[in-house]
Amino acid sequence: MSEYSIEDLYKIYLQYPHVQTDTRKLKIGDLYFALKGPNFNGNLFAIAALEAGASYAIVDEPIPNSASFDHKIIQVADVLSTLQSLAKYHRQQFTIPFIAITGSNGKTTTKELVSAVLSSHFITYTTQGNLNNHIGVPLTLLSIQSDAQMAVIEMGANHLNEIKSYCAYTLPNFGLINNCGKAHLEGFGSVEGVRKGKGELFDFIKANHGSLFINADYDYLVNMSQGADAIISYGQENGNVTGYATNQNGLLQVNLTKACHIHAIQTQLVGEYNLPNVLAAICIGLYFKVPEDKIKAAIEKYTPNNSRSQLVKWNNNDVILDAYNANPSSMKVAIDNFANTPSSQKIVCLGGMKELGADSIQEHQDLIDYLQKFEWKQVILVGGDFKTCAHPYLFFETTDQAKNWILDQHFQQHTILIKGSRGIQMEKIIA
Numbered sequence: 001m002s003e004y005s006i007e008d009l010y011k012i013y014l015q016y017p018h019v020q021t022d023t024r025k026l027k028i029g030d031l032y033f034a035l036k037g038p039n040f041n042g043n044l045f046a047i048a049a050l051e052a053g054a055s056y057a058i059v060d061e062p063i064p065n066s067a068s069f070d071h072k073i074i075q076v077a078d079v080l081s082t083l084q085s086l087a088k089y090h091r092q093q094f095t096i097p098f099i100a101i102t103g104s105n106g107k108t109t110t111k112e113l114v115s116a117v118l119s120s121h122f123i124t125y126t127t128q129g130n131l132n133n134h135i136g137v138p139l140t141l142l143s144i145q146s147d148a149q150m151a152v153i154e155m156g157a158n159h160l161n162e163i164k165s166y167c168a169y170t171l172p173n174f175g176l177i178n179n180c181g182k183a184h185l186e187g188f189g190s191v192e193g194v195r196k197g198k199g200e201l202f203d204f205i206k207a208n209h210g211s212l213f214i215n216a217d218y219d220y221l222v223n224m225s226q227g228a229d230a231i232i233s234y235g236q237e238n239g240n241v242t243g244y245a246t247n248q249n250g251l252l253q254v255n256l257t258k259a260c261h262i263h264a265i266q267t268q269l270v271g272e273y274n275l276p277n278v279l280a281a282i283c284i285g286l287y288f289k290v291p292e293d294k295i296k297a298a299i300e301k302y303t304p305n306n307s308r309s310q311l312v313k314w315n316n317n318d319v320i321l322d323a324y325n326a327n328p329s330s331m332k333v334a335i336d337n338f339a340n341t342p343s344s345q346k347i348v349c350l351g352g353m354k355e356l357g358a359d360s361i362q363e364h365q366d367l368i369d370y371l372q373k374f375e376w377k378q379v380i381l382v383g384g385d386f387k388t389c390a391h392p393y394l395f396f397e398t399t400d401q402a403k404n405w406i407l408d409q410h411f412q413q414h415t416i417l418i419k420g421s422r423g424i425q426m427e428k429i430i431a
Contacts, residue, residue, distance in 0.1 A: 004074050006085050009058075012074075013086060016055040019142045021083075021135065028053030033083050034060070035135065046073065058082060080134070087138035088169035096148055099213075099284065100172035100205075102155040102163055102198050104181035105330040106277050108132075109269070109308055111154040113281035114176075116302045120294040121285075122149040129306070130324075132156035137166050150288070158355060159187035160197045167204035175205040176213040176280060177221060181329025186357030199224050213284055215239070215276050234283035236275065241283040245272040250311050250318060250341065254278045254299075260292050265299050269309045270320050272340075273333040307427045314430040315407075317414045318343075323426035326353050326419050328363045332370060334419050339374045343415035346376050349402065349429060351420020352384015365389045377414065380406070383424045399428040 004012075013019075013031060020030040023045045032049035034042030034057060046057040050069045057063075057072060060079045076082045091098070101111045108130050115126040125144040127136065132154040144151055155166045180195045188194045202224050205212055212228045214221045217235035225231050233239035241259040245252055252274050254265045260282070267278060278299060285295040304310050307323040320341075322334055331350065338346065348371065356363050364385040371379055371393075379393040382402050386395060396402040406429065420426035 004076070006082075006089050009074070009082070009086055010089050012056060013090070013142070017142075017145070019083075019139060020049075020054070021139070023049045023052060026052050026054055029055050031055055032057045033079050034058060035079050035083070036060075042079070083142075084134070084138045084169050087141040088171070090144070091141050091169060091171050093146075094144070094148065094151070096150060097174055097288070098151045098153060098170060098172045099174040099176065100153050100155055100167070100170060100201055101176045101178070102157065102201050103176075103178035104183040104194060104198070104327065105333070106178055106274065107154055107156070108324075109274060109304065110176070110178050110277040110280050111152055112304075113277055113299060113302060114284050115152045116298040117281045117285035117290055117295050118150045118152065118288065120298040121290040122288070123147050124150040124152060126152040127154040130154065130156065134162075134165065137170060141170060155201065157197055158184035160193065161200070163197060163200035164204065167201060171208075172201070172205060173208070173210040174213065175201045175210065176284075177201060177224070178215065178276060178280060179218065179329075180220065181327060182356075182363065183327035183329065184355045185359055185363075186355040189357075195220060195224065202228070213280060213287075215280070217276075232283060232287050234276070234279040236279075239279075239283070241279055241286060243275070243279055243282075245275040247272070247341070250320075252278070254282075256282070259283075260286055260295075262292050262296050265296050267299060268303045268311075270304075270311045270322070271309055271334065271337040273330075273337055274309055312430070314416075316412045317416055319416045319418060319430055321427060321430070322417070322419045323351070323424075324422060326351065326421045327356070328353065328367060331367055331419060334417065335367075335370060335374070338415075338417045341415060344377075345411075345414040347406075347411065347414055347416045348376050348379045349382065349406075349416060349418045349420075349426065350380070350386070351382045351399070351424030351426040352386050354384070354421040354423050356385075361385045361388055368393070382420060382426065384421070399425055403429045403431075 018030045020026045021035050032054040043059045043061040058074045118124040127140045157163045206228045209229045211230035212225045214225045216233035216238035234241040243256040252267045252269045310321040312319045368391045381395045418426050
């Protein structure tokens with residue numbers, strides 16, 4: 001087939017504006033991009049995608065036995081870079097706010113809250129789930145339709161220059177880094193590396209005369225934001241929007257002290273550590289002139305899912321389920337929050353932390369030492385580098401083993417914290 005420019009491919013995309021990279025999720029008329037990686041090769045499924053109804057297959061290898069489908073096969077030099085270039089071309093058709101959100105802890109919750117607030121007043125497109133990587137970001141951009149009034153894009157990263165690469169085709173004009181903690185140290189090397197990597201978002205925004213939303217309580221974010229054309233801030237003590245947290249029946253209530261007429265917002269989130277996430281959503285909503293009653297209603301209606309800051313009932317126990325991910329920073333605030341939770345029967349279930357590099361064992365040991373500052377009914381550690389640490393607690397290799405032990409205890413009227421890295425799958429304990 002003759003060569004296709006991005007402009008040519010975009011004309012096809014406008015006819016078939018739904019993009020898929022997984023043949024198992026393919027719908028008739030979708031554009032199929034045959035991505036490949038160390039353990040998969042989408043080119044091998046190009047014919048199957050076309051047989052299933054794909055409008056075109058974009059590939060980067062010759063496809064054997066394809067004569068009957070040649071008119072629907074577009075071969076490019078590299079499918080991933082073509083996907084990203086197409087996403088950039090699509091992004092350039094819009095003049096609406098594109099708000100990019102990144103950070104070490106809570107960025108998905110922040111993105112969900114911001115999207116909930118903006119969606120209450122604008123046609124808003126946002127990252128689905130946590131599709132926040134080099135594949136998910138361009139797919140999110142290509143899901144934005146012509147009626148869009150707002151776009152909220154989540155960016156994840158575990159090494160330097162990753163956020164920079166996303167900005168090159170997302171072209172955000174607004175940015176938010178909710179925090180920089182001890183996450184992905186294996187890739188970033190240090191907390192300073194995390195700040196540099198996440199700071200690539202601020203660098204792009206500043207270079208392109210955009211606007212930044214920052215938590216003004218964090219000096220490092222204040223410093224990182226210096227030089228921006230516009231800075232809009234929030235925080236518990238400092239900022240254009242301020243507020244503090246209280247606990248209402250185990251759930252976070254946010255009490256506002258500055259910026260609007262809303263007095264209190266009762267959320268469905270667990271943990272005071274979610275206060276900055278809620279304040280960020282309020283701050284962004286007010287900036288874009290979302291009516292205050294809509295802001296309040298949107299946040300109060302938002303229900304967390306996917307094992308993030310959820311309060312659930314299980315076998316006549318209250319469970320704080322925050323098992324989507326974990327790093328030393330998020331573990332510590334979860335422990336602090338749990339220590340302050342009113343309950344005399346507290347059980348801590350922590351799964352091992354991933355991607356901590358050479359410091360992993362020490363970070364796990366530090367966390368154990370921190371746990372010992374508090375009184376718990378029981379502490380259960382599961383998997384990872386907890387195995388090599390010194391501690392007085394129960395340890396299990398797998399979540400299934402931990403679950404079986406807990407079930408054998410027949411706990412009633414206890415409060416249980418469950419947290420761990422995604423790979424440990426701590427949510428299985430109550431599945």
